[in-house]
Amino acid sequence: xxxxxxxVTALVLAVLLSGAAPAPARVVSESQVHEVAxxxxxxxxxxxxxxxxxxxxxxxxxxxxxxxxxxxxSPAEVVQYFVDRYGEWILLSPRxxxxxxxxxxxxxxxxxxxxxxxxxxxxxxxxxxxxEGTAPSLDPAMRExxxxxTEAER
Amino acid sequence: MSRRxxxxxxxxxxxxxxxxxxxxxxxxxxxxxxxxxxxxxPGFALTAFDATPLTLDAQRGRxxxxxxxxxxxxxxxxxxxxxxxxSWRAYRDRGVLVxxxxxxxxxEAAQKFIRDFGLSFPNAPDPTGKVSVDxxxxxxxxxxxxxxxxxxxxxxxxxLTDDVIRAHVERLLAEPAG
Numbered sequence: 041x042x043x044x045x046x047x048v049t050a051l052v053l054a055v056l057l058s059g060a061a062p063a064p065a066r067v068v069s070e071s072q073v074h075e076v077a078x079x080x081x082x083x084x085x086x087x088x089x090x091x092x093x094x095x096x097x098x099x100x101x102x103x104x105x106x107x108x109x110x111x112x113x114s115p116a117e118v119v120q121y122f123v124d125r126y127g128e129w130i131l132l133s134p135r136x137x138x139x140x141x142x143x144x145x146x147x148x149x150x151x152x153x154x155x156x157x158x159x160x161x162x163x164x165x166x167x168x169x170x171x172e173g174t175a176p177s178l179d180p181a182m183r184e185x186x187x188x189x190t191e192a193e194r
Numbered sequence: 195m196s197r198r199x200x201x202x203x204x205x206x207x208x209x210x211x212x213x214x215x216x217x218x219x220x221x222x223x224x225x226x227x228x229x230x231x232x233x234x235x236p237g238f239a240l241t242a243f244d245a246t247p248l249t250l251d252a253q254r255g256r257x258x259x260x261x262x263x264x265x266x267x268x269x270x271x272x273x274x275x276x277x278x279x280x281s282w283r284a285y286r287d288r289g290v291l292v293x294x295x296x297x298x299x300x301x302e303a304a305q306k307f308i309r310d311f312g313l314s315f316p317n318a319p320d321p322t323g324k325v326s327v328d329x330x331x332x333x334x335x336x337x338x339x340x341x342x343x344x345x346x347x348x349x350x351x352x353x354l355t356d357d358v359i360r361a362h363v364e365r366l367l368a369e370p371a372g
Contacts (some may be wrong), residue, residue, distance in 0.1 A: 096298045097332075100323030115235030125330035127229045 068109040076105045076115045080122055081130050089132055216284045228349045235260075235340045236328035237291055240295070240318035248293065250344070257260045257285075258340040259292045259359070262326055265303040267334040270353040273333055274313040276347055281359045282315040289342075290363055294318070297334060299325045339363070342371045 077091035082098045090098045090105070101122075108118045122130045134140040178186075197210055210299040230236075235258075248256065261278060263271045282292040294317035296304045301319060307348040308317055329338060341361040346363050 064308075097323065097326075101327060103322065104324065104327055122327075123229075125230060125328065126332070127226060127330075131224045 065112045068106055070110060072115070073102055073106045076109065076118050077102050079119055079132060081132050083126065083130070095194075105192055195235070198328055206362065207355070209247075217310045225351060226332075226347075230330055230338075230346045231349060233346060235338065235346045236325075237293055238325045238328065239293075242273075242294075242316045242318040243301070243308060244316075248316050248317070250293075250340075250361065252283065253288070253291050253293075253340075254344055255342050255371055256291045257342055257363055259363065260293050260295060260338045260340065261292065262297055262329070262331050262334050262336045264297055265307040266297045266299065271307075271335050274354040275307070275313065277311050277354055277356055279311060279315070281356070281363070285363055285367075288367060289368070292316070293322050297323060297331070336370065340365060341366045341369060 077098075078089045080090040080101065082095060082101075082106050083171045084091045084095050084097045088098075090101045094189035105118055108121060109115070113121075119131070128134060128140075134143055136144055164179045223370075235250060237250045239247065239251075242248045250260075259281075261274075263275070265271070278292060278294070281291075285292075292315040294308075294309075294313065294315060296317060296319045296361075299319065303319070304319060307313075329336075333351070335351075337350045337354055337355060338346050342346045347366060350358055350362075
């Protein structure tokens with residue numbers, strides 16, 4: 041009897057809940073919303089993602105992300121929805137294509153050039169004292185003269 | 195490489211960086227061009243503060259000025275509110291509609307704002323923020339100028355002035371309706 045009662049309660053609850061909000065086409069977890077929101081720039085913040093910002097605008101955007109995911113859109117489609125309205129500026133990391141590639145690879149190129157310069161300089165600096173140490177080779181005439189003069193002083 | 199070449203190469207390498215910096219400092223990072231300019235204006239169906247329905251689709255054939263504002267947006271929204279009201283009165287009989295969309299606000303504060311400035315054009319709250327995101331707004335005030343065919347033709351960020359409104363509205367009014 042008690043079990044049947046629980047079943048009825050669950051049914052009533054389900055009906056009530058489904059009546060309160062349109063049933064989502066898909067169950068979306070908080071982490072899925074967080075993942076998409078993490079790619080988007082919070083438009084009223086400085087360098088914060090929609091996932092991390094406590095602002096009202098970011099909260100509303102997270103709701104929109106959730107609703108679109110629940111409606112069956114893929115994370116890429118949801119991101120595209122925002123890009124269509126805000127431009128690529130809304131993306132926290134620029135897409136890896138076209139002119140944007142410069143942003144991705146210029147730092148790597150700069151590090152490579154820097155390392156090359158350091159390598160050349162280090163080689164130059166370490167070689168010089170060694171070559172200076174052996175460089176003043178005495179010609180035989182000079183050596184003979186020193187020998188004679190030191191002998192003369194004895 | 196000779197010592198002389200190195201002496202020239204290092205300052206030369208700094209030049210592109212300096213050019214990039216010079217460019218960067220001249221560009222206002224807040225002024226991001228909207229990808230929506232030239233595209234059909236996203237439709238909306240809101241309920242105005244006076245409980246009348248307010249839809250964009252019903253305005254086809256008119257030049258529509260959609261202004262996003264908030265009562266906490268001081269001073270910019272306070273500066274432009276009288277300007278907007280004045281323009282609305284000047285243009286309402288020439289086929290222009292001004293619509294105010296109040297975002298991230300409370301109903302009481304917004305209604306006080308409307309009363310204080312005596313705003314007579316339709317104003318509606320956007321409680322879910324969907325309209326403001328649909329228009330790609332990132333702050334208030336922000337204003338969109340929509341032509342008679344329902345296309346966004348210009349966006350203005352920051353407080354409106356009389357000159358800005360007149361320039362955009364006159365240009366759109368001069369275009370044929372079809």
